[in-house]
Amino acid sequence: LYRRLLVAVSGNRTIAATFAILFILAFLVIPIALAGTYAINEVREWVAWAIETNRHGAVTPHWIATMPVVGEWLNEQWTTNFGHPGGIGELIQLVSGANIGSIYRGVLAAGGSAFGLLLTLLFMMIALFFAYRDGEHFAGQVDRLGERILPARWERISRVVPATISSTVTGMTVIAIGEGLVLGIAYWLAGVPSPVTLGALTGVMALIPGGAPLSFTLVSIYLAASGSPMAGLALFLWGSVELFIVDKTLRPKLVG
Template identity: 65%
Template sequence: MIDPQQATPRPDAPAVEDPATMPFPLISDISAARWLLVFIIAAAIYFFHGFLVPVLAATIIAFASWPLSRSVQRALGIDRTATAALFVLVIVLFLVVPVTMALLYAFRELQQWIYWVFEVNANGAATPLWMVDLPQIGDWIDEQWMRHIGRPGAIADLVQLTSGNTIASIYRSVLAAGNVAFHLALNLLFMLIALFVFYRDGDKIAGQIDIIGARILPRRWERLSRVVPLTISATVTGMTLIAMGEGVILGIAYWIAGVPSPVTLGVITGIMALIPGGAPLCFTLVSIYLVASGSPLAGVLLFLWGAIELFIVDKTIRPVLVGGPVKMPFLPTFFGLVGGVKTMGIVGLFVGPVLMALLVAIWREWLREIRTHPQTP
């Protein structure tokens, strides 16, 4: 009987190299895999960066409404697909449609302002009497008005000085808003599709993210995975939704008080309400305008309406919704708002403040951990 160790190897059998004689690899397998992963992620970001804004918006909405969606699913006894379809439909009816209608109406009012600007630039306009009658500063305002606005061509010179563009180029940009609206509609469609997927498969996606996050940050991921959802929910509920509500309520008050362009001013108030102190500034300026233009009673009542509404929101509604006021510093909130609009358009109004709130929350969490467990030398 032939000993297996003495058997002659087959000619077609692959030769087994001695590990000691194998060449030393320039890059280890682990390093090569990591660099390959980085390359794939970078390529994916490059090719799909156009979908980043709608996916971020869908992620924020899904985070904020996830507990409610699970509660509705259990109460109605329906599956995840039906729950996802129901919530997407609710968001379209009660969020997308009202916001779109308000923006369209505000754009129509802005067109009237633009036509007025072109008419004044062509023919000039006298200083409003209520400005001239202001004590102490009426004459100075009249002089500045006639220098920068009142004479023909003054507005074009002012626009050229401040922005570097001609008034005609700005008007052409306004006329090209149709392309912006089409791009916004595409982003909205992609956001709704991503939101449906998140509602339906959110559990699986969250589980996979937890596995990878625990691998990357083994000591901090458990705490961060709790901070991030709570921060997103508190920011969306305590800042975005309440700001939209303040814009609606104060916009109705503007309309009742007889303020010109109440929808546009309501939209501006809602945007400014995202910034601490923005809403009081808006309704105070509008109240001053009413008083100065000969409607003192309407101005005083509008100011009282805004002050009472702000007190009720800050002392009752906001603590009930988020368990306490959302304490965000002014500067991060302002940068999040302006930076979000600059990089993401109208969607950045909601995405920017949330991202800054996450950054501030993670910063505070790390500071708390350092203070609780200081490193010993």
């Protein structure tokens, strides 16, 4: 893609690198930043709910208590862990050794570190600009050095292995981002709480074999159990069709 851009601007590497950086900012960095902002706000709401529940306790939601087969057991577990003041704090302390207050402060700190992230992003964009503009010259110097060190194997090491790793990692990353985006939109249309955060989690889970179907299946079960069976069924069908299309068309081309 960058080579095509370079041809389109008559070989001017500075202009081509500038357009490449603008493209990355417009279609990758800014959307991810917006999604991250929404996700942090949603996580803050989760933590605020957890703090309130930890302070006063909470009764078992009706949709959990009335679930077939496992509803009674889940009701007992909820009452044991969340039904009394301090229950969530005790559970978090048992699992992670942290307390809920420190987790909340960590979420606030993550949301307030935007300036540091902005500086990091700025340096990354500057480095990427020079990599686009002068990358071919730099690669030529590395090739000359590599041929002196490993004259018989450098061609394979420097071309075949990086290309294989790059195609696999890039393909998996693109698919994970796409699945998180598509299923995040589906969560929003289905009326799922915190669709951005759940979409981001689905994208992360998509990097693990079986992670994406597990994610949208659990969300579909939540919708069905909470009184929206048609929305849950529609979400499950949406996810299944999307997963089938990705596995049969995009994944073989991007990952191999």
